[in-house]
Amino acid sequence: MSSITIAIDAMSGDRGAAIAVSAALDAVRENEALSVILVGQQSELEASLSEPHPRIRIVEAVEVVRMNERPSHALRHKQHSSMAVALRLVRDGEAQGCVSAGNTGALMAFGRSLLRMYPGIERPAIVKLIPSLRGRCHVLDLGANVDASAENLYQYALMGSLMAAAVNNLQEPRVALLNVGEEEIKGNEQVRLASHMLAQAENLNYIGYVEGSDLFRDVADVVVCDGFVGNIALKTGEGVASMLMELLDQTFTRTLYGRFIGWLARPTLTRLLKTIDPSRHNGASLLGLQGVVIKSHGNANERAMLAAIRQGYREVRLEVPRRINEQLDELMVY
Amino acid sequence: MSSITIAIDAMSGDRGAAIAVSAALDAVRENEALSVILVGQQSELEASLSEPHPRIRIVEAVEVVRMNERPSHALRHKQHSSMAVALRLVRDGEAQGCVSAGNTGALMAFGRSLLRMYPGIERPAIVKLIPSLRGRCHVLDLGANVDASAENLYQYALMGSLMAAAVNNLQEPRVALLNVGEEEIKGNEQVRLASHMLAQAENLNYIGYVEGSDLFRDVADVVVCDGFVGNIALKTGEGVASMLMELLDQTFTRTLYGRFIGWLARPTLTRLLKTIDPSRHNGASLLGLQGVVIKSHGNANERAMLAAIRQGYREVRLEVPRRINEQLDELMVY
Incomplete structure (x- = not known):
């Protein structure tokens, strides 16, 4: 397997460079085919990187x-x-993908200005793989743009379909489309028009509305909505999950009996907590750019940052941008 | 305490009249100050009502x-x-509130045509009290209208504030406003304009954006959004809660050890499950009408229907419509 290099914007995000450096170290240790470029203030990055690693190098960037x-x-x-600077490394072929925990709007803006878009695509979208009990689901847009025309929704659907095919190895x-009800009569104008457009698209397995x-x-496998709705749905879901994790924790710590049961149940509960823990599902992709750009949560911890780096590696290895680029043309009817 | 009568649309909803009849029986048994009018096909309702009850009567309605x-x-x-017919009983003063598990759009349309709106309010909104670990939160609109102007959002906020004051006994x-980020620069145009309007409103404790x-x-205590966003957020939250309940169930049934722990943990988990179970939080209010109208989930089970009846009773007893009507005028600055 040939080597893959991921550039990490190590300075952005709420938690500082140390998180990015530790996650990078974990990432290269677990994966021999991965190299990392840490981008940021050299002195700070060197201080965080306790010992040099042959597959980690530092590229200086003075601003944040x-x-x-x-x-x-x-x-x-x-x-x-x-x-x-991290995005420019991708543009110049020194890295194949980029991970940032920074300002989403700025990442979009720099992404559009430094990397090319897929031909015919008006705007990038933020897409994330949402876990569930059975299967997984790519949801987009999660907040790249606060509104979306029917054409935008249509384009998100095409890109999402190609991404799901590449990442989850699905044929069709x-x-x-995300909507308020399953009946054909509901929903706002853009969503209804996008539904009509998608129903015409050959080579696309459009199944209609979901709630x-x-x-x-x-x-x-792919659920499409505008960025306002998607972002709020995602955050609400995360809010419920956090609340239930806290409740579960209370259940098994509040009383002596609860603590005893919690101790007995620990191995059984660990699997459950792993499924819920948002930090294990960190990493959203900027879809629409001719390159792999992963947006991490701003307050990602080390494990979450590692998950985002893994995701970047995976998308590069699966050649997601090349596959979307090659197949988008034949999908587009509008 | 004087007696309160709730009219129940017993025929609408997915599950048929038997659910409504059983819930009505439970409701009058647990609350001596409550009378119920069951509205629907007399023969079917009589068949479901195993024995007559002095505080339950049937009013015939042939259509559904x-x-x-x-x-x-x-x-x-x-x-x-x-x-x-159930709404007309409220209009005519034979009942003080109404509960229906039927078609939301039709309930809104009949509500607007049969009951008056609060003066100055353009559209009703659907509002629900969302439970959390600490406190509770009134969220509206949950799907009465798929879009909302800044004026609509502003009016929802005023009504929501008065409702929260009445129901949760809050001073301020x-x-x-629900938005994609906490920074002032984010969000769509309607939301930004509504924020500006709310910031001007005296006698209203507007705290800005939440995610x-x-x-x-x-x-x-009150979170305002358009009906499309609100409905999708609510359904997503419920989806996460259902998924986690199923996961929890699997955790404690899949292996023999898990089942053993589950048996020991049953009393401890019961409180947790009660907090999560959506059927215990059934019942949304149609806010904007001069009367108490409660919308139950279409597929509500008996316990959920009972929760909706209790909610109707509570809003009537707290005189929510009268209090909103009296105070709305002095809140409005636009």
Whole structure:
């Protein structure tokens, strides 16, 4: 297997460079085919990297994009930021993919300006693989844009379908639109029009509308919505999961009997907690760019950052951008 | 305490009249101040009502609004439906509140046509009290309308604030807008404009934007969004909760050891399951109508239907419509 290099924007995000450095070390240790470029302030990165590693190198970037900085401001004034430099490494072929825990809007803006888009695609979307009991589901857009026209939704669906085919090795991914009800009469105008467009698309397995609860029922492989709705659905789901984990924790710590049961149940519960823990499902992809760009949670811990690096590696290895690029043309009818 | 009568649309919903009849019986048995009018096909209701009860009477309605019927069609052709007749009992003062598990759109349409709206309010919204670890949160709109202007969102916020004050006995409910990020720069146009309007409103404790995960963190008492977003957020949350309940169930049934622990943990887990179980949190209110109208889940079981009846009783007893009506005027600045 040939070697793959991932560039990590090590300075952005809420938690500082140490998290990115530790995750990078874990990542190269577990995977001999992976090299990492840490992008950021050299002195800080060297201090965090306790000992040098032959497959980790540092590329200096002096600026950092702030989490609440306007994307347009970042684009004008932060061309030497760790984020921009990491993306430029992908553009120049020094890395095949990039991971950042930084400002989503700025990452989108730099991504569009430094990497090319797929031909015919108007906007990138943020896509994430949502785990459930049975199967998994690619959901997009999760917040790249706060609104979406019918054409945008249609394009998200095509890209999502090709991504699901590549990542999950599916012949005909089931593609659905997220809506408020299953009946044909419901939904807003853009969603209804997008549904009409998708129904015309040959070579696409469009199955119609699904509801929020269907995200976890293995009803569809790809679920499409605008970024406002997608972001709120995702955050709500994470909120419920966190609340239930806390409840479970209380259940097994509040009383002496509860603690005893919790101790006995620990091995049994570990699998459950692994399934729920959001840090194990960190990493969303910027879909639409001709390159692998992974957005990590801003407050990702080490394990979560490692998950994002793994995801970047996987998408590069599966040649997701090349496969989407080659097949998008024949899918497009509009 | 004076007696309160709730009219139940016993024919709508997915599961038939027997559920509504059993729930009505449970409701009057547990609460001596409650009387119920069951509205629907007399023969069927009599057959389900094993024995007569002094505080349950039947009012005949021969038609039923179908779950996928267009609201406009129902309004024209189903004036003698159980849904319309139940609402007319509220209008005529024979009942003080109404519960239906039927078609949401039709319930809205009949509600608007048979009961008056609060003065100045353009559209009703669907509101629900979402449980969390600490505190509870009124969320609206959950799907009365698929889109909302800034004015609509503003009006939802005022009504939601007054409702939270009445139901949760709060002096100054914290009111927030649901958005994709906490920074002022994010969000779509309607939400940003509504935020500006709410910031001007005196006598309203507007705290700004919250994200989906904040719904369960006791950050706000009232969270406002359009019906498309609200419905999808709610369904997604319910989907996650169902998935985790199933996972928990698997954890304690899959292996012999797991079953043993599950048996020991049963009393400890019961409290957890009660907190999660959606059927215990059934019942959304149609807010904006001068009357108490509760929408139950279409596939509500007996316990869920009972929860919806209790909620109707509670809103009537707390005189929610009168209190909103009296105070709405002084809140409105637009």
